[in-house]
Amino acid sequence: MRCSARTLSRQTGLQTSPAFGNVTRGSWRLPGSHARRLERSDVIAFRPRRATSSLDPVPLPTRLTDRFGLEHPVVLAPMAFAAGGRLAAAVSDAGGLGFVGGGYGNKDWIDAQLEIADPSTVGVGFITWSVARTPELLDDILGHQPRAIFLSFGDPRELAPRIKKAGTPLFCQVQSREDAEVAIEAGADVIVAQGSEAGGHGDTRGTFTLVPEIADLLAASSPETLLCAAGGIADGRGLAAALVLGADGVLVGSRLWATPEATVSNAMHAAALASTGDATIRTSVADIVRELDWPERFTARVLRNRFTDTWHGDEAQLRNADPAVGRDWLEGWADGDPERSNTFTGEAVGLIHTIEPTGAVLEQMSSQATRLLRRSG
Ligand SMILES: Cc1cc2nc3c(=O)[nH]c(=O)nc-3n(C[C@H](O)[C@H](O)[C@H](O)COP(=O)(O)O)c2cc1C
Numbered sequence: 241m242r243c244s245a246r247t248l249s250r251q252t253g254l255q256t257s258p259a260f261g262n263v264t265r266g267s268w269r270l271p272g273s274h275a276r277r278l279e280r281s282d283v284i285a286f287r288p289r290r291a292t293s294s295l296d297p298v299p300l301p302t303r304l305t306d307r308f309g310l311e312h313p314v315v316l317a318p319m320a321f322a323a324g325g326r327l328a329a330a331v332s333d334a335g336g337l338g339f340v341g342g343g344y345g346n347k348d349w350i351d352a353q354l355e356i357a358d359p360s361t362v363g364v365g366f367i368t369w370s371v372a373r374t375p376e377l378l379d380d381i382l383g384h385q386p387r388a389i390f391l392s393f394g395d396p397r398e399l400a401p402r403i404k405k406a407g408t409p410l411f412c413q414v415q416s417r418e419d420a421e422v423a424i425e426a427g428a429d430v431i432v433a434q435g436s437e438a439g440g441h442g443d444t445r446g447t448f449t450l451v452p453e454i455a456d457l458l459a460a461s462s463p464e465t466l467l468c469a470a471g472g473i474a475d476g477r478g479l480a481a482a483l484v485l486g487a488d489g490v491l492v493g494s495r496l497w498a499t500p501e502a503t504v505s506n507a508m509h510a511a512a513l514a515s516t517g518d519a520t521i522r523t524s525v526a527d528i529v530r531e532l533d534w535p536e537r538f539t540a541r542v543l544r545n546r547f548t549d550t551w552h553g554d555e556a557q558l559r560n561a562d563p564a565v566g567r568d569w570l571e572g573w574a575d576g577d578p579e580r581s582n583t584f585t586g587e588a589v590g591l592i593h594t595i596e597p598t599g600a601v602l603e604q605m606s607s608q609a610t611r612l613l614r615r616s617g
Contacts, residue, residue: 299610300479304430304466304489308387308409311335312606313489314479315411315432315468316496318342318365318390319440322584325356327501328363330598332387338362339390339411344370344532345377351384359384363411367441368394369535375399382406392434393441393538400426413470413491415443415538420454424462431458432491435471436522439494439586441538447471448485455486474588476608483613494586495605499598505576508583509595511543517590519543525551526582528558529569542582543589 298305302313314336316323320343328338340353342364350364364381368391371378378399382389389403392413403410404427412423413432423431433454435447451469458465469482470491482490497504498512522539525548534540542548547569551558558565572580 299606300483300613302483302488304468307429307466308337310337310489312602313483314602314605315339315489315491317440317470317491317493318363318392319493319497319502319584320344320367322497322502322504323365324503325353325362327496327499327503327598328353329357329361330499330501331496331602332357332361334599334602336602337387339365339388342366342371342381345374347377347380350381354381354384354386359386361387363388363390363409365390365392365411368392368396368399369533372399375402378402382408388429390432392432394535395422396426396428397422400428411468414454416445416450417453417457420457424458424465428465430466430468430488432468432470433487434491435469436541437472437587438470439497439520439541439588440584441534441540442471442522443537443539447473447482451482451485451487459486472586472588474591476605476610476612478588478591479605479609480612480616483609492605494588495592495601496598497585498592498595499601500595501598505578507576508578511578511583512585512589512592513595515543515589517587520585520587520589521548521552523548523552524555525558526569526584528555529566531566540582540584541586542584543578545579545582547580547582 298311300313304310304313312335316328316331316336316338318339318341320341323339323341325340328340331338340350340357340362342350344367364386372394379402386408388409388411390411391399396412400410409429410427411430411432412426412428413434414420414423415434420431431454433450434442435450436442436444437447447469455467458467466488468489468491469485469487473479473482473490473492474495479490498509520541521544522541524539526540526542527534569581
């Protein structure tokens with residue numbers, strides 16, 4: 241595919257698109273055959289949390305909350321395009337750990353997000369294979385002294401020494417046990433075991449077996465390394481299950497993507513609310529159309545639509561398709577249009593029924609998990 245608009249897929253264009261508003265008020269007509277009216281009651285009223293004091297007990301204390309001084313063992317996934325400074329700050333303000341989605345590495349955009357969110361309270365995430373091409377960007381960002389750096393999708397061993405030298409905690413997201421061994425060698429402080437249910441890019445292992453397998457590996461060979469579970473965790477049931485499987489906390493993408501603080505268009509939020517967990521697919525077509533050089537093992541989980549129905553399984557044809565195909569997708573993406581481009585979200589979409597503020601999501605997740613864990617003794 242020849243498409244001159246490659247750069248359109250970079251963060252800047254998207255973040256400034258007026259289409260990326262938020263579904264927060266009133267009621268909206270949802271598109272598609274499963275459309276239902278989004279009522280005012282879908283948007284749960286949220287009162288800001290009272291300020292915590294040293295006397296407030298942490299509801300779910302874990303090694304992760306201890307080490308990072310958190311109130312909830314919940315980490316925001318560094319979602320490219322969707323997790324800007326506003327969302328990252330909201331998660332950290334609510335007692336979790338926010339990450340700005342540095343994605344493919346646009347320095348100006350990341351700098352702007354770190355103006356919005358105080359870098360001493362939020363981390364920055366990168367797509368490893370992409371930032372490895374411009375390691376000086378990593379040095380620039382380390383100069384902001386972020387709370388942590390998050391690397392995913394590729395071997396972190398070459399970049400890790402820069403991060404360790406800066407004294408910055410390193411999170412490595414992995415998709416297999418073998419990846420976890422590499423992350424231990426890199427000196428990861430936190431390993432995030434990402435199952436295939438996850439939204440966005442990932443691989444084939446499922447969360448339910450990957451997390452305890454890596455928990456066993458860490459217990460045996462690197463007990464100081466913390467573990468987070470990722471992929472399909474959208475409520476207190478997922479959080480409680482992850483802790484029972486041996487994780488110290490969870491990394492949440494899709495559920496926090498569905499908040500007013502995320503940089504996501506109303507139309508994509510509406511498409512997600514109208515979908516069930518059956519509606520996603522792991523595919524490469526959204527990368528091929530953007531001419532992104534993703535390693536073959538990683539596909540992206542997105543909502544199925546006409547574009548994936550047309551091209552998934554026909555990737556060679558897509559690579560040689562008329563440039564108009566790529567232009568249409570990229571214009572749709574810039575407009576936040578779930579029909580012409582793709583909505584990146586995970587199987588957890590079937591558990592998401594509201595667009596509501598980040599603080600409320602964290603409170604509900606944590607309190608439901610606490611209740612469930614108490615009940616099970
Ligand atoms: C919209 C979206 C964008 C994502 N972008 C990135 C990214 O840029 N870097 C990354 O490491 N992971 C990315 N992910 C994957 C997350 O790190 C995480 O593994 C995933 O969201 C967890 O599963 P969940 O979506 O079921 O919560 C993205 C996920 C979503 C939903």
